[in-house]
Structures are given as C-alpha cells and as structure tokens.
Amino acid sequence: MQTFHDKESARQWVWAQRMAGQTVGVVPTMGALHDGHVALAERSVTACDRTIATIFVNPTQFAPNEDLARYPRTLQQDLERLNAAEVDAVFVPAVDEMYLPGFASYVLPPAIAEPWEGAQRPDHYRGVTTIVAKLFHILPASHAFFGHKDYQQARVIQQMVAELDFAIEIEICPTVREPDGLALSSRNRYLTSEEREQSLGLYRALQAAQAAVAEGEDRIAEIESAMRDVLKNHQIDRIDYAIVVDSHDLQPAKRLAELSEGPIALIAAHVGTTRLIDNLKLVVK
Structure with a gap:
C-alpha cells in the first residue's frame, strides 16, 4: 500500500x-x-x-x-x-x-x-x-x-x-452497528461505560419509530413522540432533533403518506459530553 x-x-x-x-x-x-x-x-x-x-x-x-x-x-x-x-x-x-x-x-x-x-x-x-x-x-x-x-x-x-x-x-x-445496535462512530470512544449503555437509546428510539409505523401509525408527530420517549427513558435529555422526514429532500410533513420518497428517522442527541447521530429508513407496508 x-x-x-x-x-x-x-x-x-x-x-x-x-x-x-x-x-x-x-x-x-x-x-x-x-x-x-x-x-x-x-x-x-x-x-x-x-x-x-x-x-x-x-x-x-x-x-x-x-x-x-x-x-x-x-x-x-x-x-x-x-x-x-x-x-x-x-x-x-x-x-x-x-x-x-x-x-x-x-x-x-x-x-x-x-x-x-x-x-x-x-x-x-x-x-x-x-x-x-x-x-x-x-x-x-x-x-x-x-x-x-x-x-x-x-x-x-x-x-x-x-x-x-x-x-x-x-x-x-449501510451503517455498521455493534451487536446491540449502537452505530459505529469514532466518537464512541469518548463514552464512559455508563454512557455507552445510555447511547443505546438512539437505536432503540429508531426501532420504536419503525414499530409504530409497522402498527399502522401515519401521524409523524406521534412517531416522533415515541422516539423522544425512548430517548428520555435512557436519560438522554439533550436532544437536538428526533424527527421523521422525506428520505430524498429531508423535508418534514404531518403524515407519512405525504412523503414522496419514503420516510427516514433522524436523531442527534448528546450523551454526556458526546454528540451522537443515527438514522433509520422506515419501512411502510
């Protein structure tokens, strides 16, 4: 090389x-x-x-x-x-x-x-x-x-x-993840062991969004609320955004049906002093 x-x-x-x-x-x-x-x-x-x-x-x-x-x-x-x-x-x-x-x-x-x-x-x-x-x-x-x-x-x-x-x-x-779902990031090495456990809240919040969609939820505000609930349950209180938008132009809407290219959930949040981001394209049946 x-x-x-x-x-x-x-x-x-x-x-x-x-x-x-x-x-x-x-x-x-x-x-x-x-x-x-x-x-x-x-x-x-x-x-x-x-x-x-x-x-x-x-x-x-x-x-x-x-x-x-x-x-x-x-x-x-x-x-x-x-x-x-x-x-x-x-x-x-x-x-x-x-x-x-x-x-x-x-x-x-x-x-x-x-x-x-x-x-x-x-x-x-x-x-x-x-x-x-x-x-x-x-x-x-x-x-x-x-x-x-x-x-x-x-x-x-x-x-x-x-x-x-x-x-x-x-x-x-594709995003590469740890076995427990945490997205790999160079900044993960900043996390303490306790913060590492907290950080799983990002992926679990994305999974909650997918679960809500799978159950037929179309109201984006409700899907976003489910994501924020999971983050807060993991003591992640400083959330820059936890949103569902169009996967092409990243514009918001009120309902999934209004998104022309399909939805993607995006999260940016702080765990301790470390800022982490993650996302998941949501499958709508």
Whole structure:
C-alpha cells in the first residue's frame, strides 16, 4: 500500500490508474477508523479496480466550540487497517497541504444542508462540501464511498455532485452497528461505560419509530413522540432533533403518506459530553 502526503503525487497515482483504464474508488475519512470505515474500504476494493483512502481531520467543518483538538488521531493503526483491507493507496495530507495561507474559497452547500445538522452546526456543511470537492479535484476517481450513518452529509454530497457536474459516482453504504445496535462512530470512544449503555437509546428510539409505523401509525408527530420517549427513558435529555422526514429532500410533513420518497428517522442527541447521530429508513407496508 502506497502512502502519499502531497497532492501532486496522489493525483498522479490516480491519473495513472485511470489512464490505464482502471476504475478507482476513493474513501474519504478523518481517521480514527472503525469497522464502518473498513467496510467502506472493502466495498470500494470489491467494486473498483483500485482504491485510495484519505485520512484528513478537516478543520473547516468544526466550529470553534467543537472537538477538533481532541478528535482521535490513530494514524499508524489506521494505515494497518487499510492495508489489511487491501487498499492500494492512502492520501494523508497536512493542513497546509490542503489549505493555502489565507484560504477563502469555499463551496456553498445545497439547500438540503440547511435543516437539522445544518441548523445545529452552522458552516459545518460548508466545510464538508469544500473538502470533498477539493478531494474530488485532487483525486479524479470514478467512485466515492460514504456511510449511511451520516445520512444528511451523504445526501449533501450527492446533491453537490449532481449540481456541479462532478464525473464521479457516489455510493452510500449501510451503517455498521455493534451487536446491540449502537452505530459505529469514532466518537464512541469518548463514552464512559455508563454512557455507552445510555447511547443505546438512539437505536432503540429508531426501532420504536419503525414499530409504530409497522402498527399502522401515519401521524409523524406521534412517531416522533415515541422516539423522544425512548430517548428520555435512557436519560438522554439533550436532544437536538428526533424527527421523521422525506428520505430524498429531508423535508418534514404531518403524515407519512405525504412523503414522496419514503420516510427516514433522524436523531442527534448528546450523551454526556458526546454528540451522537443515527438514522433509520422506515419501512411502510
């Protein structure tokens, strides 16, 4: 597995593969890899002729009061896991390699970025669209792989790619969970053992939403109330949102029947000092 730290070497490697007629998958990450990231890499290895992963903790998507400084950095372990997954190359740039002094050229995210995460974390998605666009320019891959757990982010990137005519195919891969249902996240390592138990409330709240739908509940306010009840039963009182929206445009409605693309339940909540997100597409019979 080759490791690149400068943009030009990484770009030339990808171009060489593409000129040879190879498909190339890119797997953008911020490191601190878990089995969910590895699953993305393995999917790329399976789907594409060559795979390049990226490891870059992107400062422009963190607000001043967020966890940029303490975000876990485990580079050597990450490289070992990617090598074991048979990834061909890794791009690991420094901040000054990605952002010139005085950097001020941002990619404004599409409208789908405005609610929910966008409302809770102003400018977060501006940082996401900017770094992803830069990575797609530096690494002219044919495919890119993102996780379903960050569902709004994945939809933001899909919309950006469509609107700005990037010649790359985006694949959203299933969320990887612990046996008890907790969605894998690099931030899970912040949780104490007690908070780890509390955090199961997110997935159980999503399951409650699915159970309500399976029983024929069509009123979205009632489904959301069931989710909040489960969260509160797990002593999760700081809830940024627990909502059911259209899975395509993330817009709310009063009844499931009003959603054109089917419902998805989205949760963002705080367990201790750790902010967690999760989601589940709801099956309506």
